[in-house]
Amino acid sequence: MPRVTILTETELRSCVGLDPESVSIVEKAFASLATGGVIMPPILSMLIEERHGEVDVKTAYVPGLDSFAIKVSPGFFDNPKRGLPSLNGLMMLFDSATGIVRAVLLDNGFLTDVRTAAAGAVAAKHLAPAMVRTAGVIGAGVQAELQIRALRLVRDFSKLLVWARDPKKSEVYAAGMGRELGISARAVSTAEDVVRGAQVVVTCTPARQPLIQAAWLHPGLHITAMGSDASDKNELDPGIVLAADRFVCDRNAQSLKLGEMRAAAAAGLIGADYVADELGDICAGVKEGRGNDDEITVCDLTGTGVQDTAIAVHAFWVARDRGLGTVIES
């Protein structure tokens, strides 16, 4: 009779947040990708066109961790019409030695938000210039907020530029983030204004056409592109993959299939066997991060199962230590 701990979003939110500890956990997860032994199969993806929905399942086994997670992420894009969020989901934890289910984390996507933002912080930590005066963000949704909060954990900028398709949302976003972070935040009228005016830019959109052109790149710029995670998405001019001094991704196989490298390969600029540096190599010290203040660096994040396993294991043990959750014997 396995004993399964059920944790709710409220309980998980009381245990885990977007803080230096989460960033460190995700950084170690990336490093484990480089140091070997991680098993991370291709994402299971089911597109349900008649419902305007999709479901992704991600997992990774990480040697040394006592459990592995499987995450289910449904996205049903008519939900807002019903007053429901588009994104949902849950994670399950399984004992690494026996495969027996240990916990069900009913996080409604919260842990995904945290580990995705934390990955942005990890990318900026290693690739952004040491001094960032102005940060930029393309998009004004939940991840745009989280990514800028995450960036603040690793770089101490005093200005923020934002552009999003909906100018009203940009204004609201700028006002809110400026107040929250105590910085000067401003909505600008083009994505170009953001890129030309910032040292770090994070793109957080579901764009299907490039929002950033290669011509706008300037010395000392770092871009983290975290929006593209499907074969129809694309945020960067494909030329940027080669135009940047350093192009880094979270996982080559995924970036070539779901991320910015897919668009570059489709445009014939790189081959289908192109190998970029992976963020994990940099976290593990196998490859170098930013080399100097003038380099142009780009990091493409598609989202990996190791991040899910790492954050879920952490959340579970914090919750367990605090005696949270409903234990079901089955």
Next chain:
Amino acid sequence: MPRVTILTETELRSCVGLDPESVSIVEKAFASLATGGVIMPPILSMLIEERHGEVDVKTAYVPGLDSFAIKVSPGFFDNPKRGLPSLNGLMMLFDSATGIVRAVLLDNGFLTDVRTAAAGAVAAKHLAPAMVRTAGVIGAGVQAELQIRALRLVRDFSKLLVWARDPKKSEVYAAGMGRELGISARAVSTAEDVVRGAQVVVTCTPARQPLIQAAWLHPGLHITAMGSDASDKNELDPGIVLAADRFVCDRNAQSLKLGEMRAAAAAGLIGADYVADELGDICAGVKEGRGNDDEITVCDLTGTGVQDTAIAVHAFWVARDRGLGTVIES
């Protein structure tokens, strides 16, 4: 705040069994595969060699059903040394319209056992000869028991022959099944004795080498091969795919990758684009079942996500009607 119903194995066992209703539900699930609209992505499979374990994730969206299931099936083969079962797992149900999680079925593999056995009954219903005097089974594990119980739901045999690698297990199996079903059940000394002496044979083993040779086939025989569900498994002489008058599978893509058609293709007997009749076509009336008493028919079952979705939706609504389960607000 989604309300999620958690159901335990005990609760699920009180709602669902291996009975004509489950067979009918699985038969309709197969038919839906043939009549269109089903979305069934390739299985996500993670092999964890250092733990002697594997995890499979299956899913299918079936139009017309209010929910779809995602099933996680871990198999950790050192578990028996720890006094634990090798196979485990759970299913989740998601609202078909919104993707929001509706239930977590902590069934420890019970629903998989039922839907797998029910599929055997569906295959025999359409492909076995009308009159079966003697049934045969290769293997003496849990599925060998379930498959013979399932076969009894659709054919009224009075004799049973069993062969398994371990003669002691065969004897115990024969004694138990004979008593339970009130029939004459006998352990025999070779798989050939089973095949030559029976009108229906079910293979339920994890064999990696063929257990049944083409030379043993005889007019009026039906074989259901349900063991092979991985690219290293194989129960039938590859020649049987062509030697049978009718070779049917549950899903061509899966049989070619994980089932008996994989071995036949590897032996060069069929091409990688070979198309067998699918069981769903027969359930839906698109193709015919057994044509006459003398045909030699074979059905290869690898296990499909539509079976999981169908049995999980059924179990959930029966449990709900009875007020079972623990409801968690998250």
